[in-house]
Amino acid sequence: MVPRFFYAWRFTNHNEATMSAEETNSPSSTRTRVRRVPQRGRYDRATLEAIVDDAYVCHIAFADSEGVHNIPTACWREGNHLYVHGSNGSRMLKLAADGAQVCITVMHLDGLVLARSAFNHSMNYRCAIIYGVFEVVPESQKAATLDAFMETLAPGRSRHARPGNAKELAATTVLRIALDEASCKVRTGGPNDDEEDLALPVWAGVLPLALAPRAPIAAASPGETPRYVLDWHEAAKA
Template structure:
C-alpha cells in the first residue's frame, strides 16, 4: 500500500472492525473527520464499577485526531475515566429513509463513526482551550464574547480526550434493494432524504436590545466555521 494511503487511513485493530456488512466499513480519515465535524451529538458507552453498562448522549468536539467531551466532574463518566475504563463512542448521521416494496428491505441511509479507547482527563491550560473549543463549535467567535468559566465552574467541569486510533466508519448510501419478483408490486419505493437545518434564532427574553444573533455553520472543521 502506498505511504499516502497508510497516512490517510486508521490502522484499526481487527477486534474493533465491523463484523456485520463489512463492505460498508471505511477507515478513511477524511470520511471519519467529515462525519465527526457534521455531527453534534454522540452516544458514549462505558461500564461502571459495579459492571452496569451505561450509554449517555453527549455533545462533543473533534480536536485534530481526538474527541473532546465535557461534563460534571462528579458524573459516572468522569469516575470511569479516572479508573481507566474503556469507552465506546458512536456518532450517526441519518441521511434518508429507504422505503422498499417489501418490509424486509426497508432501511435507512446513514453515515456513522465508532471510536474505542481509554480517555484521558485534560487539565490546566489545555482544559481551558478545550472548553473554548466546545463553545466555538456552536458559534465561531463565541468564546471571545462570553464570560469564561470562573474558578468554581472550572473545577466542577471535567474534560475528557479520546484519541482517534481504534476508529471505524460505516455508511449506507443509494436506493432500494428490492427482490426482482417484487418490482411489479403497486407500492411506492424510493428514498426520502433527511438533513439537519438551522432554524430562526429565538432571542432570550432578557437579551439586551440591538444584539445580533450569531451566524451558524453546522458542517466543516472548526477552523472553517
Template sequence: MSDKAVDDRAALHRLLDDVVLAHVAVVVGGHPVAFPTAVARDGDTVLVHGSTGSSWLRALAGGARASLTVTSMDAVVVARSAFESSFHYRSAVVFGRFATLDGAAKRRGLDILVDRIVPGRSTELRGPTKRELAATILLAMPIHEWSLKVSERWPDDPPEDVAGPAWAGIVPLRNGYGSPVDAPDLRPGVAVPASVVALTGPGDA
C-alpha cells in the first residue's frame, strides 16, 4: 500500500470537500466503535455533530483520541483476471482529538455543516432554537496528523493475459441526485427551494 501514499495536503482537502460522509472511530468503555456521520472541512479543521445524549460524542468531547476516515470510490478497474481487478479510490484518515465548539463558533460551524450537505440551505432556514442548540454537540478536530492513499492505476496484467481475448479498462463511478420528492405533510404551494434546485437541476424541480 506504500506506493499509494500521497503527501499532498491540497489533495487531502479536495477529498474532504468531495465526501460528505465520514466514519469516526473511538474507544468507548473499553470497546472500539466506529460510526458514520456527516463531515465538513472548515479550513484546517474537520467538523462533526450529533446529539448531546450520545456516549461516543461525549467521549470525543472528553478528549479521547480518535480517527476520522473518508473514502471516495472513483472507478472500477476491470482487469483480465480477478487477481488484478480493483478500484480507483481516494481514502484518508485524520488522527487526533476533538474539541467542543460553543457560542458563535458553534452556530457558524452548524451552518457550515448544513451548507456542506445542501449548499446555501442555511440561509433558507430559521435559526436553531435554544433547545435545539442545547441538544446538539459540535466537535472540531484540527487536521495535523493524517494519512492519504490514492489508487488510480490501470490494470496491471501480465503479458500473457494482455495477449489474450479478455477486455480490460476502467469504468468510472458517478454520484448524482435524483428528482426531489415532497414531504407528505408539505403545504400546497410551497416550491422546491433554490438550494435543492441547484443540486438537482431545474428540470427536476
C-alpha cells in the first residue's frame, strides 16, 4: 500500500500557457471561472478528483449572523461527492445541513519557485474550489460511509478498528456535497524570469515540497503491528 499523497508530487516541464482545450474544458458556472492567470485554470474531472483524493483536510467557508467563517475539517471523496463529518453540535454542520451555501477549498503546496527577480518568485500548487450545498447522509448509510473514511486514512483500517456503536453514530452528522460546481488552479514548472534578468548571476529553480509519512509511533501494548501500518513507513523508503 502506498500512501495516496505519494501520487501528489507531480512536476512537469510543459509551458502552462499551452494547455489544450481538452485539458482545461469549461467552467461550470460564472463563480468557478479562474480570472487571475486564467491559463492555470483546470475544469476537468480528473484533475479535480486527483486534488481532492490527495487531501486529508479541506477548508469550509460559510456565513452566519456573526459573519464569515472558514473552518478546516477532515474530508474524503466517494464518487461524485466530497464528504465531511463531525459532532451533531457543530455550528458549521448544523448550518450546512440546513442548506447554507458553502465554499470549500483544498490546496497542496508542491514547491517554492525561486526566480532571478524578487517579484517573479512563485509557488507550485494544486488547488480546488467547490461551491454548493451539503446534503445529510441518511442514517442507513452512515456506518458504511464512515468505514470508507477509515479506508482513505489507511486501507484495511475499517476491518481492524472497533466500528462505531449506535450511540456514537447517533451523535455524528455526515454530510456530502456534489462536485458539480468546482474548478481547479494549478501551477507547475520553473520560474518565469524576465528576458533582461536571465543573465543575472542569481540561482533560480524550484525547492520541491511533499507530505511524506514518518515511522509509526505505537501506543502502549498495541499487539501485533498490522501490515498496512508497516507499509505506511516502508512506502516512504521505496
